Amino acid sequence: MRRGIALSTVALATTFFGCPPPFASPAIVDYPRVLAVVANEPTVEPGATVALVPIVGGARTEGTFAWSLCVRPELASTGLPLSSFGAFESERGCDTNGALAIAPPSTERSPTFTVPRDLFTNDAALRVAFGAQLSTETVRSLAERAGVAAVASVTWTVDGVTAHAFKRVLVRRGERNTNPTPPSIRIAGRTVRASATRADERCEADDGMGPIRVALGARILMEPSTDESWVEEFTFLDANGALVSQSEGSFRNWFSTSGQWDFGRSRAPDLNPTWVAPKTAGDTTLWLILRDGHGGTSVCRWTMTVQ
Numbered sequence: 001m002r003r004g005i006a007l008s009t010v011a012l013a014t015t016f017f018g019c020p021p022p023f024a025s026p027a028i029v030d031y032p033r034v035l036a037v038v039a040n041e042p043t044v045e046p047g048a049t050v051a052l053v054p055i056v057g058g059a060r061t062e063g064t065f066a067w068s069l070c071v072r073p074e075l076a077s078t079g080l081p082l083s084s085f086g087a088f089e090s091e092r093g094c095d096t097n098g099a100l101a102i103a104p105p106s107t108e109r110s111p112t113f114t115v116p117r118d119l120f121t122n123d124a125a126l127r128v129a130f131g132a133q134l135s136t137e138t139v140r141s142l143a144e145r146a147g148v149a150a151v152a153s154v155t156w157t158v159d160g161v162t163a164h165a166f167k168r169v170l171v172r173r174g175e176r177n178t179n180p181t182p183p184s185i186r187i188a189g190r191t192v193r194a195s196a197t198r199a200d201e202r203c204e205a206d207d208g209m210g211p212i213r214v215a216l217g218a219r220i221l222m223e224p225s226t227d228e229s230w231v232e233e234f235t236f237l238d239a240n241g242a243l244v245s246q247s248e249g250s251f252r253n254w255f256s257t258s259g260q261w262d263f264g265r266s267r268a269p270d271l272n273p274t275w276v277a278p279k280t281a282g283d284t285t286l287w288l289i290l291r292d293g294h295g296g297t298s299v300c301r302w303t304m305t306v307q
Helices: 123-130 136-146
Strands: 012-017 033-039 049-057 064-071 100-106 112-114 148-158 161-171 184-187 190-194 203-205 212-214 219-224 233-237 243-247 251-256 265-267 274-276 282-291 297-306
Touching (some): 033 148, 033 161, 033 251, 033 282, 049 148, 049 161, 100 112, 100 123, 136 243, 190 297
Parallel strands (some): 212 297
Antiparallel strands (some): 012 161, 033 049, 049 112, 064 100, 064 148, 184 190, 184 219, 190 203, 219 274, 251 265, 251 282, 282 297
């Protein structure tokens, strides 16, 4: 059975201000959108730095950015894991009532934040994050095993439209989790993949023959790699204060600047959506955003030439 995964359930939530048109389709990027935020390190130690890159789409990609890093009320009150990365939230990141800034703001397009070294001894920050005074044992479990979510929040304003997005970065001592391996996709007999030596989101056909060319209105099956050797185990603290271990998942979001998708969100075992090319000639940008459900994100962006 195909299982759709909403964008806001996988560590990124996005809302829009100004007067954007309604979505013709959530998978079609026809005005400014923040599609994802990628952290160079999805897990960091207290006192470490984290670099963030917004993945944006639209007719123009400049505009202005405003970033903040905070702790905010999390999910214990709903009975969900205290350090969960997988709950639907309508709030806007650090704009949530009660959020507490833990770093100076930034207007850089791709900022670097330093996480406070004293996060696990900052009672005020922990009370904001979890809604209660935590025991010494619980704080130790958070620091060494489960972690606390620092929330990176961004507003991007371009062409009179403001898109707002946020992403969690896990703060804990010791082991790290990493971003998923950048995805590769088999398309019309060719494969696009990211270069192992390039840090940005661009993917290219690995045969060196340039963009993939398809006919007007063609139905194109997207076949992402099924290799999930990057999946890691992690620990979270549940609403009863117990440490629970589980495996990461693979959550895929598909986007394009034109055409149509039969579905734009997927996870195993149904990974292969169909994209219908537009009936007008030209280049179309497509994205596959791969998330692990635990803060890790990788992106592949490529071009299809419709003719």
